[in-house]
Amino acid sequence: xxxxxxxxxxxxxxxxxxxxxxxxxxxxxxxxxxxxxxxxxxxxxxxxxxxxxxxxxxxxxxxxxxxxxxxxxxxxxxxxxxxxxxxxxxxxxxxxxxxxxxxxxxxxxxxxxxxxxxxxxxxxxxxxxxxxxxxxxxxxxxxxxxxxxxxxxxxxxxxxxxxxxxxxxxxxxxxxxxxxxxxxxxxxxxxxxxxxxxxxxxxxxxxxxxxxxxxxxxxxxxxxxxxxxxxxxxxxxxxxxxxxxxxxxxxxxxxxxxxxxxxxxxxxxxxxxxxxxxxxxxxxxxxxxxxxxxxxxxxxxxxxxxxx
Amino acid sequence: xxxxxxxxxxxxxxxxxxxxxxxxxxxxxxxxxxxxxxxxxxxxxxxxxxxxxxxxxxxxxxxxxxxxxxxxxxxxxxxxxxxxxxxxxxxxxxxxxxxxxxxxxxxxxxxxxxxxxxxxxxxxxxxxxxxxxxxxxxxxxxxxxxxxxxxxxxxxxxxxxxxxxxxxxxxxxxxxxxxxxxxxxxxxxxxxxxxxxxxxxxxxxxxxxxxxxxxxxxxxxxxxxxxxxxxxxxxxxxxxxxxxxxxxxxxxxxxxxxxxxxxxxxxx
Numbered sequence: 001x002x003x004x005x006x007x008x009x010x011x012x013x014x015x016x017x018x019x020x021x022x023x024x025x026x027x028x029x030x031x032x033x034x035x036x037x038x039x040x041x042x043x044x045x046x047x048x049x050x051x052x053x054x055x056x057x058x059x060x061x062x063x064x065x066x067x068x069x070x071x072x073x074x075x076x077x078x079x080x081x082x083x084x085x086x087x088x089x090x091x092x093x094x095x096x097x098x099x100x101x102x103x104x105x106x107x108x109x110x111x112x113x114x115x116x117x118x119x120x121x122x123x124x125x126x127x128x129x130x131x132x133x134x135x136x137x138x139x140x141x142x143x144x145x146x147x148x149x150x151x152x153x154x155x156x157x158x159x160x161x162x163x164x165x166x167x168x169x170x171x172x173x174x175x176x177x178x179x180x181x182x183x184x185x186x187x188x189x190x191x192x193x194x195x196x197x198x199x200x201x202x203x204x205x206x207x208x209x210x211x212x213x214x215x216x217x218x219x220x221x222x223x224x225x226x227x228x229x230x231x232x233x234x235x236x237x238x239x240x241x242x243x244x245x246x247x248x249x250x251x252x253x254x255x256x257x258x259x260x261x262x263x264x265x266x267x268x269x270x271x272x273x274x275x276x277x278x279x280x281x282x283x284x285x286x287x288x289x290x291x292x293x294x295x296x297x298x299x300x301x302x303x304x305x306x307x308x
Numbered sequence: 309x310x311x312x313x314x315x316x317x318x319x320x321x322x323x324x325x326x327x328x329x330x331x332x333x334x335x336x337x338x339x340x341x342x343x344x345x346x347x348x349x350x351x352x353x354x355x356x357x358x359x360x361x362x363x364x365x366x367x368x369x370x371x372x373x374x375x376x377x378x379x380x381x382x383x384x385x386x387x388x389x390x391x392x393x394x395x396x397x398x399x400x401x402x403x404x405x406x407x408x409x410x411x412x413x414x415x416x417x418x419x420x421x422x423x424x425x426x427x428x429x430x431x432x433x434x435x436x437x438x439x440x441x442x443x444x445x446x447x448x449x450x451x452x453x454x455x456x457x458x459x460x461x462x463x464x465x466x467x468x469x470x471x472x473x474x475x476x477x478x479x480x481x482x483x484x485x486x487x488x489x490x491x492x493x494x495x496x497x498x499x500x501x502x503x504x505x506x507x508x509x510x511x512x513x514x515x516x517x518x519x520x521x522x523x524x525x526x527x528x529x530x531x532x533x534x535x536x537x538x539x540x541x542x543x544x545x546x547x548x549x550x551x552x553x554x555x556x557x558x559x560x561x562x563x564x565x566x567x568x569x570x571x572x573x574x575x576x
Contacts, residue, residue: 010415017416028432036434140557142508144515144528145549148535156539243422247512251535261424262516265431277420277428284421 003296011289015282022278023067026270027060037080037268050080054271076275081267086275090257094279096166097256100179100249101241103172105234107180108187115184116191120199121218131188138185143244147178147251164253171252179248183237190233194226201225228295235291239284315565318558325555328371329378337368340523348541358543361533366547372525373548377555380440380510385502387445392452393495397483399453400460410453417450423509430518437520444509448502455498459491493570500563504556511552527552 029036034051051057054077055066070076076086111134119131141149154174155163162171198204199222207217246258253259257276264272346359357366399410417425429443463469464487472486511528513519520526527548534544 013412014415014419017412018419021416021420025428025432028429030434136557136560137553139504139560140553141549142512142552142556144512145531145545145552148531148538148545149549151535152538152542152545239418239421241421243420243424243427246424246427247515250516261427261431265427265518270432273428273431277424280424281420285419 004293007289007292007296011285014285018281018285019068019071019278020064022274022281023064025274025277029270033270037270053078076278077271079264079269079272081264081269081272086272089260089272090275090279093255093257093260096254097242097245097249097258097280099172100175100254100256101238101245103176104179104183104241104245104248105238107176108183111180111184112187112191116188117195117218117223119188120192120195121214123196128192131192135185135189138181141181142247143178143182144247144251146181147174147248150174150178151251164251166255175248175252175254178251179241179244182244183241186237187230187233191226191230194229195222198222198226231291232295235288235295238287238291242280242284314561318561318565321554321558322562325374325378325558328374332371332375335371337365337371339364339368339372339525341365348537348544350541350543351547357547358541360530360544361537361541366530366543369525369530370527370547370551373527373530374551374555376437376514376520376524376526377507377510377552380437380444381503381506383441384444384448384506384510385499387441388448389452389495389499389502391445392449392454393456393488393491395449396453396456396458397460397487397491398479400457401464401479401483401487407457410457414450414454414457417447420447423447423512426509426513427516427518430513435518435521437524440510440513440519443513444506448506451502452495452498455494456491459494460487463487463490497563497567497570500559500566504559504563507552507556507559 026033034047034054034056035042038047038050048057055063058066074087076090078084079086079089082089115127115131115134118127119125122128151163151174154160160170161174162168165171199218204217204222207221208214212221245256246261248254249256249258250262257280261273261276261280264270264276341364343359343363343365345363346355347363348361349355349359349363351358351366355365355367357370360366360369395410399407426443426447429446430439433439433442460483469482469486472482477486510519511526511531514526514528515532517529517532519528522529530548531545531552534541534546534548537544
């Protein structure tokens with residue numbers, strides 16, 4: 001119980017810190033943010049109007065309190081470009097990003113599990129070398145390279161999937177594959193390492209000695225214990241997945257939050273940039289905290305061990 | 309065979325990358341010169357790696373892109389390793405409130421997923437190679453700080469540190485002479501993997517149009533430009549793509565080698 005409370009408290013501190021950092025992002029704009037947003041040729045009256053609309057004419061302390069107050073009411077301000085409430089725009093884009101991230105997670109698990117298990121069970125076999133090759137490739141080929149290559153092969157040459165956009169389940173395949181491969185590479189390597197470690201344990205020898213079939217030994221005895229570190233890794237890698245989603249969405253014109261960030265940057269719509277970064281980061285913090293807490297509930301050693 | 313694949317070949321790739329970056333400006337290459345008749349020309353006899361959509365030589369642009377990625381990688385890894393090590397080591401050694409605040413700040417930076425904070429920073433600071441370095445360093449120092457902090461925490465109660473303390477050594481001297489040499493190995497390994505990460509991140513930012521600006525070449529920007537001509541000129545993506553993948557793979561393999569050699573168990 002103490003562990004869960006401490007974990008929750010630290011998450012609250014981190015969330016507050018993230019909010020502060022995102023708030024100060026707009027003050028990093030070199031020179032006058034209003035001038036950067038409107039361009040040098042804007043009329044002084046327009047500049048003043050925007051400055052007041054953004055509250056940039058107020059003392060910075062008041063600006064910060066207004067910003068926090070807005071967040072509490074899920075009021076993220078108005079987009080400079082479309083003049084619509086930012087929270088509406090985010091809600092429109094969120095489902096596409098969630099869909100892509102979950103599909104990529106699924107792809108990663110579907111590739112990593114068979115590959116990781118096969119390469120650990122048949123160490124130094126063809127499977128092992130194949131898994132090594134996949135994981136090296138997954139690390140060395142970034143998603144902005146893999147994406148175009150997949151488009152070339154499966155959309156342009158074979159014509160199996162659409163080149164870009166989000167229409168029907170077919171359009172999800174290539175983006176999910178692009179985003180999930182890097183995670184699959186890391187995951188399969190991790191699974192192989194932990195599984196090899198577990199396979200040397202005494203209880204595995206016992207299980208084999210009492211005549212259980214190799215299948216039961218691996219799937220029921222070894223894999224279960226090898227899974228815990230893998231699940232932790234999955235939680236940690238979710239951040240890389242959400243970050244990578246930005247680039248993948250741009251490659252495939254996938255209408256999610258990532259593409260929104262880039263569009264907002266190109267249009268110098270800084271309040272929208274802030275809101276996107278905030279939403280993606282907060283999602284990550286919340287999911288990570290929940291993973292940690294679920295993990296603590298599942299594994300008593302963490303609750304008791306506390307500080308480890 | 310394993311030695312060739314795991315050591316000499318990657319080493320050759322990295323040396324070639326560094327040479328291209330350092331000697332590139334002095335070679336008789338013209339990455340910005342436009343040859344109109346050669347637009348989208350595939351690799352062939354007169355152009356080793358073909359030409360791009362403006363008729364510029366891809367071979368020359370790959371060398372020029374090597375310069376960008378090498379420069380950014382060296383600067384970012386140097387800045388973030390130095391900054392992170394000093395912050396992490398000092399925080400662990402001083403302890404108390406300092407450490408508490410540092411750990412919180414590290415946690416906050418880690419709460420931003422992957423490259424997202426760098427994208428936001430680069431986007432807001434504006435394009436340009438110096439802002440890329442700034443954005444990636446602002447994100448990169450955290451890993452080194454965490455590592456240095458953990459190492460110093462586990463070492464600061466050792467006898468030789470206590471002995472130095474009793475002999476009247478100040479915190480700076482203890483950190484520099486008695487702790488830093490011991491934590492150097494894992495930091496070097498982290499930095500070598502960091503080079504690969506920065507190369508990918510720089511290319512990623514350039515791919516999004518947030519890195520170096522045209523006509524300067526970057527592998528990421530070349531891949532983005534080539535993606536529009538995938539069907540007619542796949543070499544525009546493949547040439548910078550292979551260069552990028554080879555460098556990243558080589559750096560990672562050398563990092564593995566270095567880790568085994570220095571006997572560092574990488575956490576995570």
